[in-house]
Amino acid sequence: MRRFTQTCGLTFANHPNRANYVILRRVIYPCTCSSTLFCSSHASTAAAADNDVNSTFTWNSMIRGCTQSLHLKDALLFYRRMIRQSGVPDSFTFSFILSACATTKQLKPGRVMHGQVLKLGFVSDVFVMNNLLQLYVNCEGAEVALKVFVEIPQPDVVSYNTLIHGCFAEGFVERSRQLFEEMPTRNLISWSTVLNGYKQLGCHVEVLALFSDLLKIGQPDAYIVAIALSACASMCSLESGRQIHCHVIKFEHLAFDAFVLNGIVHMYANCGSIHVACIIFDGLLHRHAVSWNALIAGYVRLGFLEKAERLLNEMPDKDVISWSALISACLQAGFYQEALMVYREMRTTSIRPNEITIASVLSSCTRLMEVLEGEKIHAYVIKCGLEDDKLHNSLVHFYSGCGLMDKALRLFKENETVVGCCSLVVGFCRCGSVDHARRLFNRMTERDLVSWNAMVFGYSQSRRLKEAFELFAEMQMTEAEPDDATLLSLMVGCADFAALRQGESLHAYMHKKGIELKCSLGAAVVDMYARCGSMDTAFGIFHGMKTKSSSAWNALIRGLALNGCEKEALNVFTEMQQLQVAPDSFTFLALLTACRHAGWLDAAWHFFNCMRTVHRIKPSLAHYGCMVVLLGQAGNLIEAEELILNMPMKPAISTWGALLFACRSHRNVEVGERIVQQILELDPGNTDCQLLLANIYAEAGKWERAVNVRKRMKELRGGQRTPGSSSIHVVDDG
Numbered sequence: 001m002r003r004f005t006q007t008c009g010l011t012f013a014n015h016p017n018r019a020n021y022v023i024l025r026r027v028i029y030p031c032t033c034s035s036t037l038f039c040s041s042h043a044s045t046a047a048a049a050d051n052d053v054n055s056t057f058t059w060n061s062m063i064r065g066c067t068q069s070l071h072l073k074d075a076l077l078f079y080r081r082m083i084r085q086s087g088v089p090d091s092f093t094f095s096f097i098l099s100a101c102a103t104t105k106q107l108k109p110g111r112v113m114h115g116q117v118l119k120l121g122f123v124s125d126v127f128v129m130n131n132l133l134q135l136y137v138n139c140e141g142a143e144v145a146l147k148v149f150v151e152i153p154q155p156d157v158v159s160y161n162t163l164i165h166g167c168f169a170e171g172f173v174e175r176s177r178q179l180f181e182e183m184p185t186r187n188l189i190s191w192s193t194v195l196n197g198y199k200q201l202g203c204h205v206e207v208l209a210l211f212s213d214l215l216k217i218g219q220p221d222a223y224i225v226a227i228a229l230s231a232c233a234s235m236c237s238l239e240s241g242r243q244i245h246c247h248v249i250k251f252e253h254l255a256f257d258a259f260v261l262n263g264i265v266h267m268y269a270n271c272g273s274i275h276v277a278c279i280i281f282d283g284l285l286h287r288h289a290v291s292w293n294a295l296i297a298g299y300v301r302l303g304f305l306e307k308a309e310r311l312l313n314e315m316p317d318k319d320v321i322s323w324s325a326l327i328s329a330c331l332q333a334g335f336y337q338e339a340l341m342v343y344r345e346m347r348t349t350s351i352r353p354n355e356i357t358i359a360s361v362l363s364s365c366t367r368l369m370e371v372l373e374g375e376k377i378h379a380y381v382i383k384c385g386l387e388d389d390k391l392h393n394s395l396v397h398f399y400s401g402c403g404l405m406d407k408a409l410r411l412f413k414e415n416e417t418v419v420g421c422c423s424l425v426v427g428f429c430r431c432g433s434v435d436h437a438r439r440l441f442n443r444m445t446e447r448d449l450v451s452w453n454a455m456v457f458g459y460s461q462s463r464r465l466k467e468a469f470e471l472f473a474e475m476q477m478t479e480a481e482p483d484d485a486t487l488l489s490l491m492v493g494c495a496d497f498a499a500l501r502q503g504e505s506l507h508a509y510m511h512k513k514g515i516e517l518k519c520s521l522g523a524a525v526v527d528m529y530a531r532c533g534s535m536d537t538a539f540g541i542f543h544g545m546k547t548k549s550s551s552a553w554n555a556l557i558r559g560l561a562l563n564g565c566e567k568e569a570l571n572v573f574t575e576m577q578q579l580q581v582a583p584d585s586f587t588f589l590a591l592l593t594a595c596r597h598a599g600w601l602d603a604a605w606h607f608f609n610c611m612r613t614v615h616r617i618k619p620s621l622a623h624y625g626c627m628v629v630l631l632g633q634a635g636n637l638i639e640a641e642e643l644i645l646n647m648p649m650k651p652a653i654s655t656w657g658a659l660l661f662a663c664r665s666h667r668n669v670e671v672g673e674r675i676v677q678q679i680l681e682l683d684p685g686n687t688d689c690q691l692l693l694a695n696i697y698a699e700a701g702k703w704e705r706a707v708n709v710r711k712r713m714k715e716l717r718g719g720q721r722t723p724g725s726s727s728i729h730v731v732d733d734g
Contacts, residue, residue: 055087056082056087056088056089056090056093059078059079059081059082059087059089059093060090060092060093060096062078063075063078063079063082063093063096063097064092064096066078066100067096067097067099067100070100070103070104072097072100072101072104072106072109075096075097075100076097076109076112079093079097089116089120091122091125091127091128094113094116094117094122094125094128094131095127095128095131097109097113098110098113098128098131098132098134098135099131099134101113101135101139102131102134102135102137102138102139103138105138105139106139107135107139107140110132110135110136110139113132114132114135117129117132123151123152123153124153126152126153126154126155126156126158126159129148129151129152129155129159130152130156130158130159130162132148133145133148133149133152133159133162133163134162136148137162137163137165137166137169141166141170142163142166142167142169142170142172142175145162145163145166146163149163157183157185157186157187157189157190160179160180160182160183160190161187161189161190161193163179164176164179164180164190164193164194164197165193165197167179167197168193168194168196168197168198168200168201169197171201173197173198173201173203176194176197177194180194188220188221188224191210191214191220191224192221192223192224192227194210195207195210195211195224195227195228196227198210198231199227199230199231199234202234204231204232204234204235204237204547205235205518205546205547207227207228207231208228208231208232208235208237208240211224211227211228211231211244215247219251219253220251220254222254222257222259222260223259225244225247225248225254225260225263226259226260226263228244229241229244229260229263229264229266229267230263230266230267232244232267232271233266233267233269233270233271233294234270235547236270236271236272236549236550236581236582237271238268238271238272238273238580239580241264241267241268241271244267245264245267248260248264258284258285258286258288259288261280261284261291262284262287262288262290262291262294263290264280265277265280265281265284265291265294265295266290266291266294268280268298269294269295269297269298270294270297270298271582272298272301272302272582274295274298274299274302274304277294277295277298278295281295289315289317289319289321289322292311292312292315292318292322293321293322293325293326295311296308296311296312296322296325296326296329297325297326297328297329297332299311300326300329300330300333300335300338301329301332301333302615302616303333303615303616303617303618304616305330305335305338308326308329309326309342312326318351319351320351320352320353320354320357323342323346323351323353323357324353324354324356324357324360326342327339327342327343327346327357327360327361327364328356328360330342330364331360331363331364334585335618336364336367336368337364337368339360339361339364340361340364340365340368340370340373343357343361343364352384354386355386355388355390355391358377358380358381358386358391358394359390359391359394361377362374362377362394362395362397362398363394363397363398365377365398365402366397366398366401366402369402371402371404374398374399374402378395378398381395389415389417389419392411392414392415392417392420393417393419393420393423395411396408396411396412396420396423396424397420397423397427399411399427400423400424400426400427400428400430401423401426401427401430403427403430403431405424405427405428405431405433408423408424408427409424412424418444418446418448418450418451419450421440421441421444421451422450422451422453422454423454424437424440425437425440425441425451425454425455425458426454426457426458428440428458429457429458429459429461429462430458430461432462434458434459434462434464434467437455437458438455441454441455447478447480448480449480449481449483449486452471452475452478452480452482452486453483453485453486453489455471456468456471456472456475456486456489456490457485457489459471459493460489460490460492460493460496461489461493463493463496463497465493465494465497465499465502468489468490468493469490469502472486472490484515484519484520484521487506487509487510487515487521487524488520488521488524490502490506491503491506491521491524491525491527491528492524492527492528494506494528494532495524495527495528495531495532498531498532498533499532500528500529500532500534503525503528503529503532507525507528510525516546517541517544517545518545518546518547518549519547519549519551519552520549520551522541522542522545522547522548522549522552523549523551523552523554523555524555525541526538526541526542526552526555526556526559527555527558527559529541529559530555530556530558530559530560530562530563531559531562533563535559535560535563535565538555538556538559539556542555542556548581550581550582550583550584550586550587551586553572553573553576553581553583553587554584554586554587554590556572557569557572557573557576557587557590557591557594558586558589558590558593560572560594561590561591561593561594561597562593562597564597566594566595566597566598566600569590569591569594570591570594570603573587573591582615583611583615583617584617585611585617585618585619585620585623588607588608588610588611588615588617588619588623589620589622589623589626591607592604592607592608592623592626592627592630593626595607595626595630596626596629596630596633599630599633599634600630601630601631601633601634601636604626604627604630605627608623608627611623618648620649621647621649621651621652621655624643624644624647624655625652625654625655625658627640627643628640628643628644628655628658628659629658629662631643631662632658632659632661632662632663632665632666633662633665635662635666637659637662637663637666637668637671638671640659640662641659641671641674641675644656644659651678651682653679653682653683653686653689656675656678656679656682656689657679657688657689657692659671659675660672660675660676660679660689660692660693661692663675663696664692664695664696664699667696667699667700668696669696669697669700669702672692672693672696673693675689676689676690676692676693687713690709690712690713691709691710691713693709694706694709694710694713697709
């Protein structure tokens with residue numbers, strides 16, 4: 001401190017004419033920018049020691065230094081001293097302080113400065129007003145910021161960009177686009193703000209449409225191109241991605257940009273063109289972690305798990321993010337067991353899993369009902385002190401998803417969050433305790449959109465469609481606006497019940513609200529009409545969709561198969577391939593269903609082998625089930641039995657049951673006896689299979705064996721038989 005005072009004294013003595021500049025640039029400003037508040041306060045004293053130094057420029061330098069080091073209190077202290085010593089603030093003074101208030105989200109001092117701006121007549125200064133606008137966008141939202149915006153006499157491009165960003169952050173899409181269209185002039189930041197806003201809200205079609213508009217009037221920068229490529233990747237729109245790649249090659253300033261090239265790798269990998277992604281990746285001079293992770297995820301989606309792990313091992317600086325990316329990719333591709341294996345391998349390294357890793361692995365445990373593994377992870381979380389709100393919610397979701405509601409409830413009571421409550425609501429509904437879930441929902445003091453959706457989903461999943469629609473009506477009388485998830489749950493319920501009238505009413509509500517049918521919601525509407533037998537309407541909805549995801553194609557193929565239009569289902573699949581839409585496991589399940597209904601065994605084998613060898617999709621139990629039914633229908637009972645015994649997963653009772661029905665049709669006693677033995681090993685108390693076996697014996701003329709089986713059945717269930725039941729939906733015209 002003594003050296004600081006001596007330096008100031010020597011500066012004034014030896015360079016009186018340059019003292020102001022030297023003290024500001026070499027002494028005061030560095031002190032105020034430092035984290036030493038002690039020096040900052042003495043810098044103020046030194047600055048006020050001479051009237052020549054006590055100028056607006058001097059005070060601004062000290063205020064700027066404090067705000068840049070986020071010492072807002074000191075900046076305000078200097079401002080007050082400036083006013084007391086008759087200093088005159090200018091636009092820079094207010095901009096420095098307001099910018100710091102916006103960055104630190106300090107609304108109270110910001111409002112004080114707003115009063116000073118009004119008092120001293122700086123409302124016409126767009127530079128000051130833009131900083132004030134940013135303050136209210138950060139602290140109070142777009143609605144309040146809009147009131148400030150209208151007070152600016154001549155808003156510039158920065159004013160518009162700031163408000164557009166704020167509107168997008170709160171989901172005001174239409175208002176954001178309106179402001180964008182009103183802009184007298186636009187720069188690349190304006191375009192990138194709108195494009196990024198659409199991207200964050202999942203409006204990928206709008207991103208590509210706006211990007212196309214930009215290409216007509218100018219050249220995009222690397223950041224904008226990366227946003228457009230990300231939209232293509234999210235939509236799996238390979239054709240659009242290729243077009244953008246062509247534009248990148250055309251614009252020299254983008255052709256060698258590492259940021260753009262990494263985005264291209266991500267796009268091709270996400271769209272399933274892993275070969276092209278590898279070629280571009282191999283040519284990269286600077287390989288970003290995003291490219292590595294995108295390529296790894298691409299291999300996982302195509303089923304090349306060994307290549308994905310090999311690529312991870314080749315990665316020079318792999319960290320927890322890289323491991324988490326591989327685990328997350330396995331989770332998204334449905335390889336839950338593999339996700340657990342990667343996690344176990346990760347634990348053998350020196351890299352510790354973080355909260356994101358743990359959350360992904362817990363999701364895999366929930367899917368696999370791996371209670372023991374999940375409890376081990378819970379113990380690790382407690383041991384390492386990783387438990388935060390998100391992980392706590394993941395643990396509640398894990399226990400409720402595995403049906404351990406007592407543990408989930410105890411954990412929830414330790415930290416009652418809305419997300420945790422939603423997991424409990426869904427968990428109770430899955431366990432059949434829908435009324436318990438409703439009581440929990442009724443006790444919630446805060447009900448956000450997620451909680452409403454959880455309860456609607458619970459009713460829909462429990463086949464209580466009437467209560468689901470009653471809750472939907474109640475929801476519309478609150479501030480919670482139904483979203484795609486709400487409508488999706490209801491539409492799926494309508495499809496399950498074949499409730500065409502309710503489905504049409506819900507579709508009319510979407511049309512009235514201007515809700516676009518895209519992705520899962522559009523697929524659900526197509527599926528509802530198809531399962532209700534209205535194929536013409538289903539076709540109309542499908543062709544009217546701007547963006548057709550694989551789930552929409554799957555719904556149409558499945559609907560055609562269920563309605564006896566097997567040839568048309570295969571034609572739709574051919575069209576899907578021509579448009580380069582990547583099929584998934586549900587696509588092949590729909591195709592196998594069509595083959596099963598038509599009795600096309602050869603075609604079914606073609607699709608079954610194609611999904612494994614060409615598309616690298618692992619068949620599920622449902623795929624094997626379709627093949628067993630077809631083989632049974634064709635009388636190939638031994639082949640069907642071998643297929644079940646060689647399945648990579650444990651056979652379900654329903655799979656064996658399908659073959660047992662075929663044995664009855666073909667009166668094959670020998671195979672039927674073996675199948676019943678397999679079913680009884682899985683469920684010793686199962687009497688349905690024994691009844692079928694008794695019928696097989698009777699139809700084969702083996703009456704003594706039939707009688708013996710029926711006697712054993714009576715002993716097992718005490719002569720009582722559970723009656724069959726069915727349900728219908730009754731329309732109340734009143």
